[in-house]
Amino acid sequence: MDITVWAIQGIDRLKGRRRGLLGWKRARGGLSLDTLIEYAARLGYGARGFVYVSVGLLTLAAALDRTGHAVGSRGAVFWLAEQPFGRVWLIALGLGLWAFVGWRVLQSVFDADREGRTPKALLLRAGQAASGVFYGLLAAGVFELLDEVGPKMALEDVEENRRKAEILLALPFGDLLLMGAGAVILSVGAGNIIKGFSADFGEALVCSDRLCGPLTMVARAGYIARGFAYMPLALLIVLAGWRASAAEVGSFGSSLDALEAQPGGWIMLALTALGLVAFGLFAFVEARYRRIRPPRDYSPV
Numbered sequence: 001m002d003i004t005v006w007a008i009q010g011i012d013r014l015k016g017r018r019r020g021l022l023g024w025k026r027a028r029g030g031l032s033l034d035t036l037i038e039y040a041a042r043l044g045y046g047a048r049g050f051v052y053v054s055v056g057l058l059t060l061a062a063a064l065d066r067t068g069h070a071v072g073s074r075g076a077v078f079w080l081a082e083q084p085f086g087r088v089w090l091i092a093l094g095l096g097l098w099a100f101v102g103w104r105v106l107q108s109v110f111d112a113d114r115e116g117r118t119p120k121a122l123l124l125r126a127g128q129a130a131s132g133v134f135y136g137l138l139a140a141g142v143f144e145l146l147d148e149v150g151p152k153m154a155l156e157d158v159e160e161n162r163r164k165a166e167i168l169l170a171l172p173f174g175d176l177l178l179m180g181a182g183a184v185i186l187s188v189g190a191g192n193i194i195k196g197f198s199a200d201f202g203e204a205l206v207c208s209d210r211l212c213g214p215l216t217m218v219a220r221a222g223y224i225a226r227g228f229a230y231m232p233l234a235l236l237i238v239l240a241g242w243r244a245s246a247a248e249v250g251s252f253g254s255s256l257d258a259l260e261a262q263p264g265g266w267i268m269l270a271l272t273a274l275g276l277v278a279f280g281l282f283a284f285v286e287a288r289y290r291r292i293r294p295p296r297d298y299s300p301v
Contacts, residue, residue: 222277
């Protein structure tokens, strides 16, 4: 009888990989894996928000001639490194970004958001996977760039992108590959714009209608501005491929500088910067109010 009871209890403990994982706790009152995943995801959204708010504010300062150049995410990292206790903040930011990468893995591979396997859902999850790769590279770069010198940032960022373009152009059909890379960035920008106009951002938030309504407007402004911000960079890369010239390639920040150089460009740049701030602010909203649900099962879905 004792053996039977023991066997039943053992089977119950082993039911499902997820139950086994989520049953993990500390000896007394510890945090469950579900709770740790939720905390990590919220930390990740907060780190994402910090990056975009920083990019937006620094770009706004450039539009108002308070700083020399607009910046991208790497530029925001360099700016943070130059602040008091910059290294401490960079380590915290890097860990937060890695937490966000982990959450993107759970969303894209294990379908934490319960999107399913419809074509639309798979496209969304593919976008989440691509987002995870981007933030993973950024997180790795946070630690690699700790010893870099801030004033060199813009030049080194552009030169690095041009070196990559030269490598790509040296391959067979390299010009087409470079144009394809620009087209991918262009499609990402267009996808953000479409999402800004059509997505139901309040669906994933746990808050009252009175609060969620204004917050979704912030999200719409942020996604639309983020989409438009990708366009100059995408066009520069497509043009570089068309002309087979790596010298045409720039960085996110330099492409925004090119936007500012157009007639009335400072106004467009300022509006884009405010939109990027809005995108970052909505990431903070997600850090607080987003529904975070760990996967039902830790097998790829």
